[in-house]
Amino acid sequence: MVSGKVKVTNTKGIHLRLASELVKAASKFRSNIMISRDKEEINAKSILGVASLGAEFGTELTLKIEGEDERDALNVLMRLFEDNFSRGEDS
């Protein structure tokens, strides 16, 4: 199991489009990927689940990944958050 902390860098928070990109990226891996905010833990492959976290700009989230490709998954997902899903500042 690997884990890492990420911060929401999008100024609009995690909206539906962003949630969908996160879920798509997560679904490429076989590992079980959980994302949590405080005590709430959600399956990162579920778009409604991710959206329901209601994570606004600056929220800290924790990724917990378990499976054969956990390292790759963590790298890819952390990078996605770091460069705001390859988006500009306000999108």
Added chain:
Amino acid sequence: MSNEYSVQQFFEDNAEEFKLEAMTESLESRIPITGPDVHRPAFALTGFMENYLHERVQILGETEILYLRTLDPAEQEKAVARLFSRPLCCIIISKGLDLPPHLLPLAMKHGVPVLRTSMQTTEFIHALTESLDLYFAPTTMLHGSLVDVYGVGLLITGRSAIGKSEIALDLVERGHRLVADDVVEIVRKGKIIIGRGREHLRHFMEIRGIGIINVMDIFGIRAARIQKRIEVVVRLEEWDPSKDWDRHGLDEHTTDVLGVDVRQLVIPIFPGKNITVIAEVIALNHMLKVYGIDAAKRLDQQLIDIQESDKKTRKYLRYDVE
């Protein structure tokens, strides 16, 4: 799950409903409320300190107050001081009774908040326990779809993209009711497991290829439910010929949800298989079992009975050669 409830927070959440007033200026307690049970410390007042459940919310009702009034002032102070010989989270006076004279100074000295309700003691204890029960109830979140099928709460689970939402949608289309899709919030009340949708996700669904839909908008109020007791977990797995699938259903299989054994069926799926009908049959068969009718057991018993009667006939005919 919450393990601690600060008295301050408890007061803010419930002051109106329980008609509470704060008697001490500060509601900061040294220890928080840690469980749903309450205690009436009548015996502790008399000096019998065994089984004084001091960590619980302490309720002073008419019995306790009337007893204190029978004592002379010095004895009364001693009796009240006994309450504070152990750490307390808070004291609540019921029925709007007058506080014993020594209570407040001692409470402030020991950092114990004192509240008072105008509700009747028994009525208040029932309401309080119910509210604390809910606060301390174990909760979790599960990935799956919860549908009320003929009144039976079926939680459909399985790996991502196996088709849980599609089955839930199919069930809704056949007149059953969706409780939650994808993320199910679970709370345990006693031995009962209740599932509901996340508040701002209620009745939204994601269907691959379509995107987000809202079941209540499309199918109307009859297709939606806010919460439902979970009675059966239907676990979907890809058909695997090497796996040992249940063929008779004589044995009960369960899965653990928050410490409660919930009936679980593992259903193999493959393209073109109609899981919706199977889900309906699971619900109906579950209801029959609740009524004491079990098809697998009945057939098993019939087979045993037939063999018994065959044996008797054979025995009768054994030397019957004409």
